Amino acid sequence: MRSSNPVFSRRGFSRDNGAAGFNGQQPQAGGPAVGTNPYATGNPYAEGATNPYATNPYAPQQDTQLGAPQARGNVMTIDDVVSRTAMTLGTVVLTAVLSWLLLPVDPANLGKSYGIAIGAALVALVLSLVQSFKRKPSPALILGYAAFEGVFLGVISAAVSTYIADGVVIQAVLGTMAVFAGVLIAYKMGWIRVNRRFYGFVMAAAMGFMLLMVTNLLFAVFAGGDGLGFRSGGLGILFGVIGIILGACFLALDFKQVEDGVTYGAPREEAWLAAFGLTMTLVWIYLEMLRLLSILQGDD
Template sequence: MESRNPVFSRRGFSRDNGYAGFNATPQAGGPAVGTQANPYAQQGGNPYAQNPYAQQGLQGAPPQAPATTGAMTMDDVVARTATTLGTVVLTAVLSWVLLPVDEANLGKSYGIAVGAGLVAMVLALVQSFKRRPSPALILSYAALEGVFLGVISAAVSTYIANGVVAQAVLGTMAVFGGVLVAYKAGWIRVNRRFYGFVMAAALGFVLLMAVNLLFTVFGGGDGLGFRSGGLGIVFGIIGIILGACFLALDFKQVEDGIAYGAPREEAWLAAFGLTLTLVWIYMEFLRLLSILNSD
């Protein structure tokens, strides 16, 4: 059964055989995949052929962005992403101001942040496995994730180094811009091999971090040391690189969705995936910079 978790499975809009995950989709211009390998492949190559907003007759030629107003456009993706990220930033700023991290309130603020983070994770998983986007669910995730990020960022800025948060934000923006330029220039090709490598690397990374967390909780200290010292720096860089790879998957999802005339509501899924990825990259930057400034 295909996973629809945007962290471990990017639901793409295939240019070759329809609406499918990247594990069944080569890069645009590559050979088409057989219908047996792609359960979402549809006759004629366009999964939205029955959609009045989708273009017709795309097989055998690269699809073009539809001109009708009912299909997803780049403006839709930008607007939904701005709304989602804006919600994250707004609640992060509010939690930074309203949930102080001084010695008297640190425990309470941390408790609220952890609770918000756990609920945000649950909401993200629910949306990840839903077949259709839910704007309310996505925005609720963004709001709660912002609370978590705001408290953690305030704590890092207060107890480790002032200015680290701004550096992490700039680093995240730089990675986003760099990957976007590289993707548009064709330096990054999202194909089946790329997808498989990224998914395998991400799964291994998350499993190692989970094991390290368990050792930290039950053994105390820094666990296996994957998040501190020299190893912490190495794994922080690896985490940022993985986040950059996920951005490439996100860009392909957006590109193919627009090319195939996906319904406008799918722009929320694109915004959701981009938000998850940017939060990942920001957290890795924040952790890496914290280690570098803690000596």
């Protein structure tokens, strides 16, 4: 079973045959393995599961003479995830602010700014796909994705603030932060339990949501108007709320992936993948929040 986030599906945090681990490794001697996963001893989402990375050579080892754990370097820590995520999100914010200031969205230049934003979004998509299929995380690709994604977000945010409602961008940012904090608290308190059933439900719901949105976009392109109406009026509000809920579910899955990696000694480079996944999820939530607030403000 693959991770919820495409950046985890190629390498780190993938789950094959119900077991968690890192792809591309050889089985370690002396340790049990499930399938081709050198670290798995069972399903990490199952109740009472054992350490899926029990034979991980990066994990802290026991000192047989002193009886104390002997730490090894090159293992991912929560500080690594936080610092990489801060760098990635900081890049998004910086380029978003610069594009807001340097790419005017007045009627005379709106078409040009939109063209740049769409081009930046396509480049960000390509970079994210390239990173998703690489065996190792590339900080250059991840930060490049963040930079181009920020250009797209900056132009879209400026246009929404100018033509729909001033202040809606701040509300969307605060709403995204509130969702992040709420999901993190709920996850740490154990109110959200990430297991196989949760994973399957979220992935099925996300696939259905994306199919509906693509269908709506195709109808809008070829038939004109708002397509099937999934992005305006009452249906737009409903699907905006569903999109935010799905984003919150993806955050919970991302937190589980990070927790597994930190707990079981993933290589430090995997912190970049964790930052990449969290950034993609937060961008999703922000865009859905901005769209929902825009509809609500437009109906006033």
